[in-house]
Amino acid sequence: MKRIPFLLVVVVTLACVILFSAPMSGHADEEAVPIFGIKIPAGYRDWKLISVAHEEGNLNDLRALLGNDVAIKAYRDEKLPFPDGAIIARLAWNYVPSEENNKVFGRSQSFVAGTATNIQFMVKDSTKYAATGGWGFAQFEDGKPADEALLKTCFPCHEPVKARDFVFTQYAP
């Protein structure tokens, strides 16, 4: 029986480890948004839940806010401002009535998450983003970064909640 060279085993094992430890969500190799230079953070879909919301109007979505460990700790400790390294992700899906659920409830009352609309991120870096309250802003649709014009609208919208370090969403118990 031919013996498999030890070096080959090591190389294949390493390749497997690298391959299978790639994040399931997040696209670290993709394009960064203009102005703020933010890419989609790897593994963001695994982050812990901050809260949920529903927007009517043109948005017409159901949304979830997730935070990386730095952001979640700050929320739970109720400490403002958020420390550098905090990232808040806003996921959103089309607001879709569920006929299946309505049948069970016996009335039209149930709305669920449909297809994803876009993802937004707020990244705290008090030095890099000093001009925008210490936050960098990003939005991606199907992995494609939003353009400069859109990103320039983010900070002015968040200014009314300066007292909460420019963050709208509060932690849901």
Add this chain to the structure above:
Amino acid sequence: MKRIPFLLVVVVTLACVILFSAPMSGHADEEAVPIFGIKIPAGYRDWKLISVAHEEGNLNDLRALLGNDVAIKAYRDEKLPFPDGAIIARLAWNYVPSEENNKVFGRSQSFVAGTATNIQFMVKDSTKYAATGGWGFAQFEDGKPADEALLKTCFPCHEPVKARDFVFTQYAP
């Protein structure tokens, strides 16, 4: 200077480690629900997001579905039935209009999570819960388990989605 006995230092250190490693959410010491004997799983508030939903009518809530690692893996692998050990948590909060958000949007469109209503869990154990499709059901309000009459209504409601292993919620991308 008096020396602090070594044993005292060890005891205090151990006490601190035990105290501060207690889960932030979850109440493992609390009462179990009747029939299914399920307690609130420790650390459930840290679980990964499955999806979100909105129920109108009497419920009038925003909800988030979280899964433990076994449940999330099954969802992402699209493998049914869910394996034993899978737990799905349903958190819900009162559906509250956000005047703060509406001001920024310039129209009445924003609804956020208010106070928590109750928490529900589905726990997969195909042997223990064979009579109810392999799932145990639980509901808690302010840590208090629901009564037997309510818990008996869970499985009949879930029967229409037998083809998806009795689970309504689908994974949000």
